[in-house]
Amino acid sequence: MNPDILIERFLEIVGDRGVITDPADLEHYCTDWRGVFKGKAMCVVLPQATAQVAAVVRLCAAENVPLVPHGGNTGLSGGATPDDSGQQVILSLSRMAAIRSIDGIGETMEVEAGCILQVAQEAAAESGMLLPISLAAEGSAKIGGILSTNAGGTNVLRYGMARGRVLGLEVVTAEGEIVNGLRQLRKDNAGYDWKQLFIGTEGTLGIITAAVLQLAPMPRHKATAFIAVDSPEDALKVLRAARQEIGEALNAFELMSGPSVDLVVRHLGIALPVGAAPWYVLLEATSSLGGLREGVEQLFEKVFEREEASDGVIAESERQEMELWSIRESITECESRAGRSVKHDVSVPISSIPSFLQVASEAVERAFPNVRVNAFGHAGDGNMHFNVIVPPETDALALNRLVHDLVVQYGGSISAEHGIGQYRVGELVRCRSEPELKLAVRVKRALDPRNLLNPGKVLPAFLIAK
Numbered sequence: 001m002n003p004d005i006l007i008e009r010f011l012e013i014v015g016d017r018g019v020i021t022d023p024a025d026l027e028h029y030c031t032d033w034r035g036v037f038k039g040k041a042m043c044v045v046l047p048q049a050t051a052q053v054a055a056v057v058r059l060c061a062a063e064n065v066p067l068v069p070h071g072g073n074t075g076l077s078g079g080a081t082p083d084d085s086g087q088q089v090i091l092s093l094s095r096m097a098a099i100r101s102i103d104g105i106g107e108t109m110e111v112e113a114g115c116i117l118q119v120a121q122e123a124a125a126e127s128g129m130l131l132p133i134s135l136a137a138e139g140s141a142k143i144g145g146i147l148s149t150n151a152g153g154t155n156v157l158r159y160g161m162a163r164g165r166v167l168g169l170e171v172v173t174a175e176g177e178i179v180n181g182l183r184q185l186r187k188d189n190a191g192y193d194w195k196q197l198f199i200g201t202e203g204t205l206g207i208i209t210a211a212v213l214q215l216a217p218m219p220r221h222k223a224t225a226f227i228a229v230d231s232p233e234d235a236l237k238v239l240r241a242a243r244q245e246i247g248e249a250l251n252a253f254e255l256m257s258g259p260s261v262d263l264v265v266r267h268l269g270i271a272l273p274v275g276a277a278p279w280y281v282l283l284e285a286t287s288s289l290g291g292l293r294e295g296v297e298q299l300f301e302k303v304f305e306r307e308e309a310s311d312g313v314i315a316e317s318e319r320q321e322m323e324l325w326s327i328r329e330s331i332t333e334c335e336s337r338a339g340r341s342v343k344h345d346v347s348v349p350i351s352s353i354p355s356f357l358q359v360a361s362e363a364v365e366r367a368f369p370n371v372r373v374n375a376f377g378h379a380g381d382g383n384m385h386f387n388v389i390v391p392p393e394t395d396a397l398a399l400n401r402l403v404h405d406l407v408v409q410y411g412g413s414i415s416a417e418h419g420i421g422q423y424r425v426g427e428l429v430r431c432r433s434e435p436e437l438k439l440a441v442r443v444k445r446a447l448d449p450r451n452l453l454n455p456g457k458v459l460p461a462f463l464i465a466k
Contacts, residue, residue, distance in 0.1 A: 002065045007019055007043055011334060014046060015048075018458040019046070020046070030081065031411075033074060037078030037132070041088055041090045042086060044092055044214045046090060047088070054174045057091075058205065059176075061174065061452060065452070068082045071141065071148070074135075074145070075418070076421075077418050079203075079422065080423040088455075092368055093113045093144055093209065094210065096114040099120060099123050102124070104127055107216065109212070109215055110211070110386070111213060112210045113142065120213075130215060130216045131213060131215055147169075148201065148202050148203050152419060156378060157251060157381050158251045162199070166195060166214070168185070168186060168195065171195075172207040182211075184212050202293075203453060203458050214222055221292045222292070223292040225283050225324075226280065226295055227283070228281075229277060229280065229281075230310065232255065232354035232357050234308045235255050236350070238299075242353065251284050251286050252284040253281065253380030255280075255382075256281075257378040258280070259372060259374060263334040267338075273313040273327075281379075283296075284321075285420045342387065342399050343385065345418040346385075346407045348410040350379070350381070350382045364402060368388070373388055384416075401430070415433050421458075422457055428458070437463065
């Protein structure tokens with residue numbers, strides 16, 4: 001079908017304000033927020049209801065037109081960016097942003113895919129509850145994108161990945177059929193748990209249009225601490241001690257290398273709250289019960305007595321808590337100011353973090369002179385951002401392969417929370433076992449046999465076509 005005629009059909013479905021074709025307006029949707037991935041699109045379609053999403057998908061299926069789902073454009077793997085053919089249609093659910101209901105007794109929220117995470121968090125808080133998915137991009141990231149990438153963040157240690165908060169989904173399949181599984185059930189063993197097929201698969205199997213999310217009680221008390229340690233080994237000793245002293249109240253346990261914190265100090269002029277050290281830990285605990293402060297103080301006594309930490313500070317106010325977190329959350333921004341970097345969002349078994357960091361750093365610095373490792377991440381759940389600041393001429397693919405090969409040797413994953421997108425497609429094929437890839441291809445062929453949903457993401461076209 002002629003593109004102009006197809007666009008007219010889209011307008012009939014979603015209305016006059018529901019299609020974007022102006023090149024200047026398209027640019028935002030065709031470029032990821034870092035400017036790394038760029039493409040072209042025929043148009044952007046913005047439905048306002050699930051029935052409209054289904055109609056758009058049916059039309060694209062009938063005309064063999066590929067669709068690229070688009071959320072808040074906060075991804076780091078190019079998963080929401082079209083190719084450069086100009087033949088793909090971007091599907092944005094930004095006009096589907098309603099919070100349909102909140103159940104204070106069952107502690108659930110039914111929310112549409114286009115709702116911004118921060119808006120959902122605030123709605124939960126107004127009802128006295130917590131939506132414990134927490135990301136640096138929560139002011140822009142949208143529920144649909146968060147679920148389709150199975151986003152992680154800083155609270156995974158306590159609350160799990162995004163999929164762990166999902167009780168039910170509403171999905172539009174590749175044929176344009178609406179599947180309503182918006183059940184508010186914590187227990188449901190009636191048949192296959194099909195919703196899991198659509199969480200973390202980046203819109204390649206279906207379009208998430210709404211979800212029922214499990215909320216949590218709103219904590220009344222919080223304790224945040226910044227700790228200096230000599231090594232990742234000592235950091236894990238602090239983690240073990242924190243689990244013993246604070247228990248399940250421990251929300252976050254972040255590990256930052258000295259060089260990563262130095263970048264923040266240098267570029268933003270932030271003063272270190274503790275003495276300089278090779279490594280730092282930022283931990284946070286929350287609870288509805290009192291005694292958290294005392295628990296963290298007991299933790300300090302234990303790790304200082306055993307010489308597992310050299311310095312530390314506990315935040316005395318909400319402002320100090322924000323200042324401590326700003327150090328951690330500013331690392332990525334300051335890394336970008338330092339020059340080009342090659343990023344690795346990896347996970348290894350928690351107990352293997354020290355060995356992996358040492359072996360990987362030595363291997364990278366040996367193979368690629370004049371590079372600087374910038375390592376930081378969510379050590380409490382095994383997720384490290386092993387980034388490398390490199391000269392312009394560095395072979396990024398060779399560097400990726402070196403790091404990913406070591407990750408595989410440690411029994412880890414080449415994507416802990418950022419997804420595969422288009423950035424890691426080749427590496428997934430190289431690093432995953434053949435039986436795992438065959439299984440993934442079978443699922444893709446069953447649910448999207450013509451590869452019209454987000455083609456080129458997660459799995460390469462040649463693998464699906466075999």
